[in-house]
Amino acid sequence: MIEKIVYHNKASSIQAVDQICHRCMGKDLLISENNHVYCQECSQNQSMSDFLFLNRYERIRNNKNHQLRMNFNLSQAQLKGQDFIDNCFNEKRQGFLHAVCGAGKTEMTLHTILKALNQGLSIAFVIPRLEIIKQLVKRFQVYLPKSHICALYQGMVLDESADLYVTTPHQLIKFYHEFDLMIIDEVDAYPFFKNQYLERLVKKSRKSDGVLIYISATFPQIYQEQVSNHAFDYCLIPERYHRKDLVIPEFKKYKYLFNEELFMQIASYQDSEILLLVYFPSIHLMTRYFYFLHKKGLACKMLSSQSKYKNSLIKDFSLGNFRILLTTTLLERGVTFKNCHVFVIEADHPIFDKDTLIQISGRVGRDAIYHQGLLIFYSQFVSIAMKETKRELMAYNKVKNHDM
Ligand SMILES: [Zn+2]
Known part of the structure; x- marks a missing residue:
C-alpha cells in the first residue's frame, strides 16, 4: 500500500502518532508544550504528530508481459547466486548473498525480478546511494525493456504505477506492507548498517510474507549471527564474473x-x-x-x-x-x-x-x-x-x- 500524510481524518486513515509513530514505527515520542505528541525520529525529516493522519491505499497496477533482455550468459558462479535468490523467493525464505566486489550481483537478481514481475508482485531494489540509483535504473531499463522502472530518492515524486522501484532506504517510509520482494544491496554500508530506524522501514514496507534478500561484498558479524540462527539462508560467491583471481594487496x-x-x-x-x-x-x-x-x-x-x-x-x-x-x-x-x-x-x-x-x-x-x-x-x-x-x-x- 501507498501511505500518504493527510491533515483530516477520513474513514480510511489512521492517526499518525498514538502510542507509537505509525509512520516510522518508532516509540521515541515527545510531548510538546501545546500537549501534542511528536515522533522524535521523524522530526529530522518530516514532523510527525498526533494531529496528522496516514492514508493507506492499494496502488493501481496494470498486468503486463515483462521480458528480460540480456545479450550475454551468466557465469557458473553468477548462476549459483541466481539460483540462491530464486530458491529464497520460491520458498519464501530470507537470504544473505555474499558476493565479492565485481561478482556481477545485479545480474544475479534479474531472473527472480522478472519472475516476480510476471506474477504481478510488488518489488523494491534498495540501495543507499543516489549516484548508484541513477545508474541502476538505466541498467534495469536495458535489461527489462517492457517494465516501468522508477527511481525513488529525496525530492522525487512517487510514481504509483512503477513495476520496479529502485530506491533509497529512507523512501521506504512511503509504503506500508507493499513489497513481495525486497532486495537490499550494500546492506553492510552506511546508512543502513546497524540503523534501527531503516530496519523498521524495511519491516513496515514489506508484506508479512514478503521475501527479503540482502546483498553485500562483506559479511559482518551481526549477519553471521543471524545466519547461524537460521534467520537467513546464506550463499557465498567468491569469484568475479570474469573468473579471474581477486587482486591481493x-x-x-x-x-x-x-x-x-x-x-x-x-x-x-x-x-x-x-x-x-x-x-x-x-x-x-x-x-x-x-x-x-x-x-x-x-x-x-x-x-x-x-x-x-x-x-x-x-x-x-x-x-x-x-x-x-x-x-x-x-x-x-x-x-x-x-x-x-x-x-x-x-x-x-x-x-x-x-x-x-x-x-x-x-x-x-x-x-x-x-x-x-x-x-x-x-x-x-x-x-x-x-x-x-x-x-x-x-x-x-x-x-x-x-x-x-
Ligand atoms: Zn516516526
Missing part, C-alpha cells in the same frame, strides 16, 4: 608520507593509460597531499564528500580526461573504472577497517581485460585490518580455485 612501509619515492610512483601515472585512485583517511590529509603534488607540477584532482560536481568528476576520470584522482572512503564502493590501480595512504589508519579495505581493493581488476593491477597499502605499521583484508581476499581466491 601489497604492503609498503614509509617513514614520512611526503617522500620522493611515493611521489615518483604516483607521478608515473600522469601520462599512462592506467588510472590511479589514491585513497586518504581524511579530507585534511588528502588536501595537504593534493597541494604537495600540485607544487611539484603534477596534474591531479581530488574528490570527497565536500566536492561539488561529484558525478562529472567521476565521469571525467573514467573517460581518462585526467589520470590521478585523490579521494576518501567516499569512493570505497559503487564505482567501476576499467583499467585502474589503487594506492591506499595511511592504510593503518583506524578509518580503514577490514570491510572498507575489502571494498577499496575491489576497485582493482574489475574488467575482464584489465583483471590485474597494482593494489598497494602504504603505511607506517601493518594493522590487523590490513592483515585480515589480505587473508580474506586470498581465502576467496582459494575457495574459487578449489571449486573450479
Whole structure:
C-alpha cells in the first residue's frame, strides 16, 4: 500500500502518532508544550504528530508481459547466486548473498525480478546511494525493456504505477506492507548498517510474507549471527564474473608520507593509460597531499564528500580526461573504472577497517581485460585490518580455485 500524510481524518486513515509513530514505527515520542505528541525520529525529516493522519491505499497496477533482455550468459558462479535468490523467493525464505566486489550481483537478481514481475508482485531494489540509483535504473531499463522502472530518492515524486522501484532506504517510509520482494544491496554500508530506524522501514514496507534478500561484498558479524540462527539462508560467491583471481594487496612501509619515492610512483601515472585512485583517511590529509603534488607540477584532482560536481568528476576520470584522482572512503564502493590501480595512504589508519579495505581493493581488476593491477597499502605499521583484508581476499581466491 501507498501511505500518504493527510491533515483530516477520513474513514480510511489512521492517526499518525498514538502510542507509537505509525509512520516510522518508532516509540521515541515527545510531548510538546501545546500537549501534542511528536515522533522524535521523524522530526529530522518530516514532523510527525498526533494531529496528522496516514492514508493507506492499494496502488493501481496494470498486468503486463515483462521480458528480460540480456545479450550475454551468466557465469557458473553468477548462476549459483541466481539460483540462491530464486530458491529464497520460491520458498519464501530470507537470504544473505555474499558476493565479492565485481561478482556481477545485479545480474544475479534479474531472473527472480522478472519472475516476480510476471506474477504481478510488488518489488523494491534498495540501495543507499543516489549516484548508484541513477545508474541502476538505466541498467534495469536495458535489461527489462517492457517494465516501468522508477527511481525513488529525496525530492522525487512517487510514481504509483512503477513495476520496479529502485530506491533509497529512507523512501521506504512511503509504503506500508507493499513489497513481495525486497532486495537490499550494500546492506553492510552506511546508512543502513546497524540503523534501527531503516530496519523498521524495511519491516513496515514489506508484506508479512514478503521475501527479503540482502546483498553485500562483506559479511559482518551481526549477519553471521543471524545466519547461524537460521534467520537467513546464506550463499557465498567468491569469484568475479570474469573468473579471474581477486587482486591481493601489497604492503609498503614509509617513514614520512611526503617522500620522493611515493611521489615518483604516483607521478608515473600522469601520462599512462592506467588510472590511479589514491585513497586518504581524511579530507585534511588528502588536501595537504593534493597541494604537495600540485607544487611539484603534477596534474591531479581530488574528490570527497565536500566536492561539488561529484558525478562529472567521476565521469571525467573514467573517460581518462585526467589520470590521478585523490579521494576518501567516499569512493570505497559503487564505482567501476576499467583499467585502474589503487594506492591506499595511511592504510593503518583506524578509518580503514577490514570491510572498507575489502571494498577499496575491489576497485582493482574489475574488467575482464584489465583483471590485474597494482593494489598497494602504504603505511607506517601493518594493522590487523590490513592483515585480515589480505587473508580474506586470498581465502576467496582459494575457495574459487578449489571449486573450479
Ligand atoms: Zn516516526
